[in-house]
Amino acid sequence: MPHSEKIPLKTFWEKVEQRLSACSTDELRAILRTMAQETPPTQRQAFLDKLKSMTKKTAAAVEKALGQEQLLTDIDKLVDEIEAATKDAEFREEYNEWDDYYDDEDSPGHYEEFVEPLTALFDRTQAVFDYANPVLARAAYRKLFAAFSFEDDYGGGLHECHLSNVDMGEACARYLRAVYETEPSVRQPEELFDQMQQVGSWFAGSRPMVDDIIQVSPKPLPDMDHFFRDWIVFLGKQSGSDADTWLREAIRLSLGTQGLEELVRKEGSNRPHAYLDWFTALEKEGRHREVLDAAKEALQTLDAKLHIRAAVADHLYAAASKLNDRDTQRTARMEAFLIEPALVRLLDLWETTPDEERSKLMQQAAQHAKEFLAHQLCHSENFEEAWVEDLFEKPRLIDKSVLAHSYLLAGEWDAAHELAAPEEVLGWSSPENSQGLVVPFFLVMLSYKRLDSLPPNLAQIWRLALLLRSGLYYWDEEDEGRETSTFERLKCTYAERLAALDLDHDKQEQFLSWCLEVAKNRVNTIVGKKYRKSYEKAATLIAACSEVLKLRGDAEGMEEILNETRGRFPRHRSFQAALTKQLTK
Numbered sequence: 001m002p003h004s005e006k007i008p009l010k011t012f013w014e015k016v017e018q019r020l021s022a023c024s025t026d027e028l029r030a031i032l033r034t035m036a037q038e039t040p041p042t043q044r045q046a047f048l049d050k051l052k053s054m055t056k057k058t059a060a061a062v063e064k065a066l067g068q069e070q071l072l073t074d075i076d077k078l079v080d081e082i083e084a085a086t087k088d089a090e091f092r093e094e095y096n097e098w099d100d101y102y103d104d105e106d107s108p109g110h111y112e113e114f115v116e117p118l119t120a121l122f123d124r125t126q127a128v129f130d131y132a133n134p135v136l137a138r139a140a141y142r143k144l145f146a147a148f149s150f151e152d153d154y155g156g157g158l159h160e161c162h163l164s165n166v167d168m169g170e171a172c173a174r175y176l177r178a179v180y181e182t183e184p185s186v187r188q189p190e191e192l193f194d195q196m197q198q199v200g201s202w203f204a205g206s207r208p209m210v211d212d213i214i215q216v217s218p219k220p221l222p223d224m225d226h227f228f229r230d231w232i233v234f235l236g237k238q239s240g241s242d243a244d245t246w247l248r249e250a251i252r253l254s255l256g257t258q259g260l261e262e263l264v265r266k267e268g269s270n271r272p273h274a275y276l277d278w279f280t281a282l283e284k285e286g287r288h289r290e291v292l293d294a295a296k297e298a299l300q301t302l303d304a305k306l307h308i309r310a311a312v313a314d315h316l317y318a319a320a321s322k323l324n325d326r327d328t329q330r331t332a333r334m335e336a337f338l339i340e341p342a343l344v345r346l347l348d349l350w351e352t353t354p355d356e357e358r359s360k361l362m363q364q365a366a367q368h369a370k371e372f373l374a375h376q377l378c379h380s381e382n383f384e385e386a387w388v389e390d391l392f393e394k395p396r397l398i399d400k401s402v403l404a405h406s407y408l409l410a411g412e413w414d415a416a417h418e419l420a421a422p423e424e425v426l427g428w429s430s431p432e433n434s435q436g437l438v439v440p441f442f443l444v445m446l447s448y449k450r451l452d453s454l455p456p457n458l459a460q461i462w463r464l465a466l467l468l469r470s471g472l473y474y475w476d477e478e479d480e481g482r483e484t485s486t487f488e489r490l491k492c493t494y495a496e497r498l499a500a501l502d503l504d505h506d507k508q509e510q511f512l513s514w515c516l517e518v519a520k521n522r523v524n525t526i527v528g529k530k531y532r533k534s535y536e537k538a539a540t541l542i543a544a545c546s547e548v549l550k551l552r553g554d555a556e557g558m559e560e561i562l563n564e565t566r567g568r569f570p571r572h573r574s575f576q577a578a579l580t581k582q583l584t585k
Contacts, residue, residue: 006167008215071128071136075121075143082114086152108162115162118147122166129174138178141171145202160203172199172208173216180213181222188227189234197242207242209249228254248277257281264294269301272308279315291319292328299335310339317348326352341369343402343469347489350409355500362410369403401469404434408441409497416441417511425522426531429468439518440465440544442511444498447548451495455551456585457543466490512548516561519545523565527575539578546583 007015023031039047108115121144129137151157160168176195183191196208210231214221221227228250235247248271251259260278268274275298282291295316302309317332330352337345346365353361376397400419407416420438428436440461444451447458454462470487503511523538525531542565549558562583569575 008212011215071121071124071140072143074124075140078114078117078121079143079147082111082118082147082158083150085111085114086150086157108158109156111156111158111162114147114158118144118158119163119165122163122171126171126174129178134178134181137174138182141175141178144171145175148202168203169205169212170216172203173212175199176208177213177216177221180227185223185226185230189231192231193234193238193243193246196246200242207245210246211249211253214253225254244271244273247271248274252277252281257285268298272298272302272306272312275302276308276311276315279312279319283315283318288319288322291315292323292325295319295332296328307339310336310345313339337365338368340398341365341372341402342398343405344486344489346402346405346409347486347493350493350496351489355496358409359411362406363412366403366406366410366412366415369398369406372398373400373403399431400434401431401437404437405469408438409493411497411502413442413503413507413511417514421514425518425525428465428522431469435518437465437469439515441494442515443544443548445501445503446508446512446515447551449551451491451498455544455547457540457582458547460540461544466494512552515548516545520561520565524568527569527572530572532574535572535575535578536582539575539582542579543582543585 020028036044036047121140125137125140125144128140147158148160160166176192176199179195180188180192199208214224232247232250232254235243235250248260248263251263255262257278260274260281263271263274264278275294279291279295282288282294295312298312299309299316302312313332313336316335317329320326320328320332330349333345333348333352337349346362346369349361349365350358404416404419407413407419416434416438420435423433423435425435427433430436440458443458444454444462447454449455449458451462466487470490519541523542526534526538542561546558546562549555549561562579565579566576
């Protein structure tokens, strides 16, 4: 388990007890001695203090936890103060006092004074929970959560993120555990359902789960088997994504893989996520053949327009990979691309297809991407208005760069040119502007050079073209080290594509002429309108064009484009300096 992953409290205590029980007295002494040796000099006294008898301290903590008559009163008082602060906050017209607060959303700003006392109240409430007073813990947590519900007129207030020393996920789990333990069994399902939904609405992040309630305490959940039977019956009568998610979790926790299979057989069409849960459970048990067969069945059963089919296809691919079934791997990748024709899916297709079949498959991919974009454009209002909490059900939006990549990988040079030609010469950073990809690709293709031996300016515009279409749409050229796996995959894919080029002389001249024209227009627009921040981009593009002409043996053309560019902007010293800098790389 990675060190950065939080271990649930129940699991932590189980592991602690396991390790303690496996050690003899002498071994425990040896462990303590080793810890003592590793203790820095400045922390030796603190280490010795921890070795003192904890009997009195533990007894005092229990007494304090069980006798906190003032806890609810103290919470009410602090919450009232927080509410009053949001109502009485005075803002200067210049907002001088609030500048830092609004510049940093993670800062509590004016409400800093409440962080420490509120944290202390959360600690006291946790102690109440730990020492078995669920009635008081439930009431206290309910009141504490109200502290985050107040906002001033400018949206300021105290938020859960400001309490860095409080694990709010565990606090919510303790509250829900207290709800569970204080409700009569006949009301447990309904009350827990309502409170879990409320907690999910109070705090951003993941939906609370019953497993969180189980894991937040080292003690077993009382009457768990009886609860799960009632919980499953209750959830089966509810609607909505919360009920569906909690039902699937309940079946997984109480009935295991067999229960998930039964749910799929009975309600798979209406609860498609049950397929994913079932596949995951089978994968953990190493039953990959069953995953493969079940995923194929799911793709035949589920509606062809369901977005979740892409996730099903991913499970199918994983199972086929384990079984070394290459035909099914390709089928799975195509199924996923049909639902979600995004760049990563296109690369998946390329990587699972034999060399001799790639061009044809990329042509099919380009046609599908073109139709998908047309449909997306016609139904843009529906896409904008659709808000789906579940990512597996969220409509997929793609950008024009997917179509441009498809054309280039298919060797459809004319189609790529026709797509990019009408685009604006500005805005190349946008994935919707295919010119920012097609022009650099054509220049690279016309240079006769391998990708690992491109001259500096050509390499720079090609690298940036791929970076900006790898999910880094706002990438800064000075910010190194942010390359993504998608970027690395793109580099490898285009290296393979460029190694198998076949372009006649007339087409080469046509595309080169177009690239040079676009480059000149882009530079004229950037420099002519004095977009100073883009001078280096303009200079790099012209320098890259000159490098291509030189590599093609056209020294005259190289001098012509450089002289023409310099002559057009003789008084723009910043641009002239940028061009000189790029040419001397």
